[in-house]
Amino acid sequence: MTDNRTRPEYDLTCQDCGKAHILDTSLPSEIWNQIAKPEDVLCALCIDARLVKTGLTCDVAEFYFSGQALKSRLYGGASNFEAALRQRAEAAEERAGLFEDLADGRQALMADIAAERDALLALAAADAAGKRRET
Numbered sequence: 001m002t003d004n005r006t007r008p009e010y011d012l013t014c015q016d017c018g019k020a021h022i023l024d025t026s027l028p029s030e031i032w033n034q035i036a037k038p039e040d041v042l043c044a045l046c047i048d049a050r051l052v053k054t055g056l057t058c059d060v061a062e063f064y065f066s067g068q069a070l071k072s073r074l075y076g077g078a079s080n081f082e083a084a085l086r087q088r089a090e091a092a093e094e095r096a097g098l099f100e101d102l103a104d105g106r107q108a109l110m111a112d113i114a115a116e117r118d119a120l121l122a123l124a125a126a127d128a129a130g131k132r133r134e135t
């Protein structure tokens, strides 16, 4: 019990191997959802094993730990946590910008197509009028 003990306020065990879950591991939902259910509790080793089994990799995992003297950077203070959140928000904003660019491009393309159609309709109308005159 002493060599593998969960912090008292964080008494969780890994559902795969049954060992204490002492290192909180965060990975993107799109990867997590391919190896586990949202409510699953898995230690870092078992997450790694599931990734290997599924043929996936993840190089952006974040680890959280807070002992009496040892703390991971993201548990180090609110400013670190806020920095991580800000980073995620900036990434989301960048993606939103890409979607806007895509929407603008689509709008320009639709305008081009509409102009082309109008030009063709005008040509067809002129052609029809010419033929009416010829007969």
Ligand SMILES: [Zn+2]
Pocket: 014, 015, 016, 017, 018, 019, 042, 043, 044, 045, 046, 047
């Ligand atoms: Zn485990």
